[in-house]
Amino acid sequence: MRSRLYFILGSLALLQTFTSGSKIPSFAAQIRDMRHSENAHTKIELASLISRNSSIFSPLDAEWKNETERYMQNINPQVQLSVRPGLEDDVAKIVQYANRRNVPFYAVSRGHALTTSVGKFNGIEIDLRSLNRVHVNSNKSTAWFQGGVYSYEVLNSLWDEGCVSILGPALGGGHGLQQGKHGLTSDHFVNLNVVLANGTAVQVNENSNPDLWWAMRGAGHNFGIVTSFESKIWPDNFKKYFVKIYQFAGNSLDALIEQVNLFQGNGTLDPAWLGNFGLYTINAALSQTEATITWVFIYDGVQAEAEAALKPFDELQPLTADEVSIPYTAINDQIGGAVDGALCEPNKTHIIGTAGLQTYNVTTMRAIYDLYTEKINQHPELGATRVFVEGYSVQGVRSFNSDDSAFPLRDDNILTYFDVKLNSSSDPLIDFATKWRDETIDLWNAGQSDRKPTAYVNYAAGYESLESRYGYDSWRLEKLRKLKGQYDPYNRFAWYNPIIPPQIRY
Structure with a gap:
């Protein structure tokens, strides 16, 4: 004012x-x-x-x-x-x-x-983009990362040292390919250098500002600016990872999801599997009216072992099946996450939504697929719409006590992501896309009627409930609000999935 x-x-x-x-x-x-x-x-x-x-x-x-x-x-x-x-x-x-x-x-x-x-x-x-330095400590068990570092910068810097890290937006928990072995990104913080709302710079760890240490790991964007952090890292020895990419037609969907459920389990997937990822989208080379289903598997181990485990998927008559052995630094590019790729294209309008799952409901996944086909046939120009699912090993995630950090969703085995990409913020199809998004998210949540809706905070669009993002246990939000009043009474940090809405002060 x-x-x-x-x-x-x-x-x-x-x-x-x-x-x-x-x-x-x-x-x-x-x-x-x-x-x-x-x-x-x-x-x-x-x-x-x-x-x-x-x-x-x-x-x-x-x-x-x-x-x-x-x-x-x-x-x-x-x-x-x-x-x-x-x-x-x-x-x-x-x-x-x-x-x-x-x-x-x-x-x-x-x-x-x-x-x-x-x-x-x-x-x-x-x-913060100029704060992008990475320093591996002499013991090669931890490294320091400045707050503006890119994921690919982390990958390349550590790869040169024969190491890997957990990837993911850390302050919201941080899912990533290494989580089955090591847990979330935030689980392996050692130190955080944080600028508080009043401009004070403090170091935060389990012994220094332990209450803030709890809050920063899962809700950190509400409490401070991390200028750098120290995290654990792990040796990799320049090995190769096995990646297999299938494409299926819609008539294979039910059998495919049943097989993925057997493969994924309910929190029991072997950590050697870094992830399996599914995608509905239009591949015009295969069909212009029906979504192609892509499923990607990533394995850290002997290729023959992976091929044996994936044999049931080979028997589902995929349209295509490609495999490659690549270094860790190339995995993100291989699954479509290249920094200069189409998924990261700037200045687009996105209608997004998310839901956390434990297993796939086959009926739900079919209904979402049929809804996709219906919507695309109404508006073929939306063929780049992505319905994306991420299945991770979670043994490492669950090895940490859920109460020890602000991240509340350790029993979500699967992340989902819906994304319609448009060229303009005034596109006449925004209302159509938003309704499609809502129908899809409702289907995912209805398919697990015994669970309350959850929304991984780094995928959240902002309309989800606080409880779905920060936990349904009443003590969690009570604790976060109390700490907010202590560390940020004027609600300076109110812009990214805020605990307290903007313009509200204590």
Whole structure:
């Protein structure tokens, strides 16, 4: 409110300086000009406070479009200024400055946030992408990662050292390919360097700020900005991983899901299987009217063992079956997650939804498939829509006590993800896609009527209940709210799946 008042008072003062013969610009132009002036003043002030290798961008800069580019254009935070700190210490200084000016701040690393709450932000963006260093400690059992590091940067840095890490957005728990052996990403934090809402920099671990240690692992985006963290890593010795990719027609679906349930089990999948992933989407080379079902299996072990275990899938008459042995660094690309691939294409409108499962309901998976076919036949232009499921080994995840961190969903064996991709935030098919999304998520949840709906926080769209994201045990939300009042009483961190809605203070 204070900065809005500055803009209004500044405009009134500007009006008083014009003579009667001057051409007075429109009020909107005056407001815009004053905002640019305010941003220029802020840039000068901030530049005097932070390190010289930092960067500050305003809407007048040529780099602005690049700097504020996002994955989802339909969730559009109002960024007035973007600051890219060059040193970790700069983050605390930026937060302190924003607080003095009573301006909201929001930290990003890559702009991939999916939740609608991000769209309510209006203020200074703290872009962590320059904080991307990885340092492997001499014992090669832990490494330090700065807060803006890309997953692929982690992979490549550790691979050079003969190591791997757990992948995944860590503060929301962090599912990944190594979780069957080692647990979630957040389970293997050793230390977190965190900037709190008041601009104080603290180290957080099981002995230092232990209550915040609990909250950061599962709900961390509500409590602070992690400028760097130390995590356990594991030797890999440059071995190869076996990947097999099947494509099936719709008439194979029921038998396929039954077989996947036998393979996946209910929390019993051997950790040697890093994951199995299913996808419904249109492959025009195979069919333009019916979704092709793709299923990918990834194995850490002897290829002959994997081939024997997958023989039942070979007998289901797949349309195609391809296999490859690749290093760990290539797995993400192989399953469609390349950083420059179609899945990461920026500036698109996405209608997304998610549900957590334990096993697949065959009837439900068939109903979702038939719904997909129905919707695509109505609107063939939506053929890139993805209905995606992720089946992981969870033995490592379940080896940790669920009460010891804020992450509540250790009994979800399967993640689901629905995604319609559109070119414009005003696309006339948004309502159609949203209804399709809701029907699909409702089907997934109805297929497990004995469980309450759950939503992995890193896949959540923002409309899900707090309990589905942060746990149905009443003590969990009570504890999170109490800690929120202690560490962030003014609710500065209210933009990513917030525990407390924006603009609400204690």
